[in-house]
Amino acid sequence: MPVYADFRGLPERARGASIALGNFDGLHSGHRAVIEAARKAGQGRFSVATFEPPPRAYFRPNDPPFRIFRPERRNACILAEGAEAVFELPFNGEMAAMTDEVFVRSVLVDGLGVSHVSVGFDFRFGRGRMGHAARLASLGRALGFGVSIVEEVLEHGSKASSTAIRQALMAGEPEVAAEILGDWWVADGIVEAGEKNGRKFGFPTANVPLNDLIHPRYGVYAVRARIDGESQWRDGVANFGRTPTTGLRDPLLETFIFDFDGDVYGKQLEVQLIAYLRPELKFDDTDAMIAQMHKDAALAKERLEVAQLPTN
Ligand SMILES: Cc1cc2nc3c(=O)[nH]c(=O)nc-3n(C[C@H](O)[C@H](O)[C@H](O)COP(=O)(O)O)c2cc1C
Numbered sequence: 500m501p502v503y504a505d506f507r508g509l510p511e512r513a514r515g516a517s518i519a520l521g522n523f524d525g526l527h528s529g530h531r532a533v534i535e536a537a538r539k540a541g542q543g544r545f546s547v548a549t550f551e552p553p554p555r556a557y558f559r560p561n562d563p564p565f566r567i568f569r570p571e572r573r574n575a576c577i578l579a580e581g582a583e584a585v586f587e588l589p590f591n592g593e594m595a596a597m598t599d600e601v602f603v604r605s606v607l608v609d610g611l612g613v614s615h616v617s618v619g620f621d622f623r624f625g626r627g628r629m630g631h632a633a634r635l636a637s638l639g640r641a642l643g644f645g646v647s648i649v650e651e652v653l654e655h656g657s658k659a660s661s662t663a664i665r666q667a668l669m670a671g672e673p674e675v676a677a678e679i680l681g682d683w684w685v686a687d688g689i690v691e692a693g694e695k696n697g698r699k700f701g702f703p704t705a706n707v708p709l710n711d712l713i714h715p716r717y718g719v720y721a722v723r724a725r726i727d728g729e730s731q732w733r734d735g736v737a738n739f740g741r742t743p744t745t746g747l748r749d750p751l752l753e754t755f756i757f758d759f760d761g762d763v764y765g766k767q768l769e770v771q772l773i774a775y776l777r778p779e780l781k782f783d784d785t786d787a788m789i790a791q792m793h794k795d796a797a798l799a800k801e802r803l804e805v806a807q808l809p810t811n
């Protein structure tokens with residue numbers, strides 16, 4: 500599936516699509532409804548247009564990390580829904596300055612040549628969020644493309660949203676995030692070298708910085724981990740935090756994989772957070788921490804034994 504990094508200079512075959520338009524960070528049931536509307540309008544064929552970086556990252560660069568998915572995972576999920584292409588619309592000063600009408604004319608009509616656009620009921624676009632879904636529909640009528648406005652999709656009585664997924668992760672409730680996502684949330688990154696204490700403690704850990712991925716609640720989790728996209732998920736226990744016991748440092752996800760003894764430095768590690776076990780603590784000495792880590796590993800095994808993806 501092609502991923503286009505611009506709306507300009509597209510090949511003719513990529514133009515004219517029925518598109519679903521939005522951020523699509525952490526694909527949830529609201530996003531899926533927008534995608535279904537695009538699919539229906541395109542008689543089974545559709546593409547997705549999103550923004551890269553997300554507008555929020557452009558407007559508030561100093562906010563804490565908030566991405567639920569890295570762009571590659573977002574695009575892979577969109578592909579799995581059957582999209583023919585993803586358009587990553589570059590969100591920069593030029594895009595931010597466009598009025599709603601200029602956005603529609605330059606990006607949607609001249610650039611993508613859309614036949615149809617599907618958005619959620621609360622979609623806003625154009626300078627200062629001036630345009631809304633009804634305005635998009637009237638511009639579509641004037642300029643010759645159809646618009647679907649998808650009604651609010653509820654999840655336990657409130658709007659299915661990326662915000663709800665973020666709040667669940669920050670509250671240490673990975674099961675709630677998984678229920679909204681329809682799959683376990685995955686923290687991923689490249690394994691880097693640490694302080695080399697883990698092996699001494701009997702718990703070698705694969706250390707992954709999350710960078711601009713959202714930081715879940717600090718603490719210890721039962722996890723499943725996968726190395727370089729292998730087919731098998733391996734059970735483990737992980738700590739996400741700043742390791743106050745051995746000296747504070749930038750937050751890292753440190754995963755001890757059960758029944759594994761290999762070198763994973765420099766490899767891509769994906770870690771599904773399955774259950775939150777306890778907060779990260781500052782221990783008086785490392786022996787006390789190691790004793791607790793043994794208990795953590797035993798508890799993680801118990802929780803993984805019975806873990807089931809929550810359904811709604
Ligand atoms: C299951 C588990 C639980 C942990 N809990 C804590 C904790 O409560 N407090 C803390 O300071 N560090 C905790 N850690 C992090 C260890 O301090 C860290 O893994 C150790 O310092 C090794 O670091 P290194 O990989 O950089 O060598 C935990 C690690 C694991 C694997």
Ligand SMILES: Nc1ncnc2c1ncn2[C@@H]1O[C@H](COP(=O)(O)OP(=O)(O)O)[C@@H](O)[C@H]1O
Nearest residue numbers: 693694695697698703704705756759760762763
């Ligand atoms: N069961 C395991 N789980 C995670 N990493 C393991 C495991 N066995 C071996 N390793 C390797 O050991 C490294 C971690 O060892 P550790 O002593 O914690 O050093 P560091 O602090 O440099 O990560 C991992 O990056 C990986 O290459």
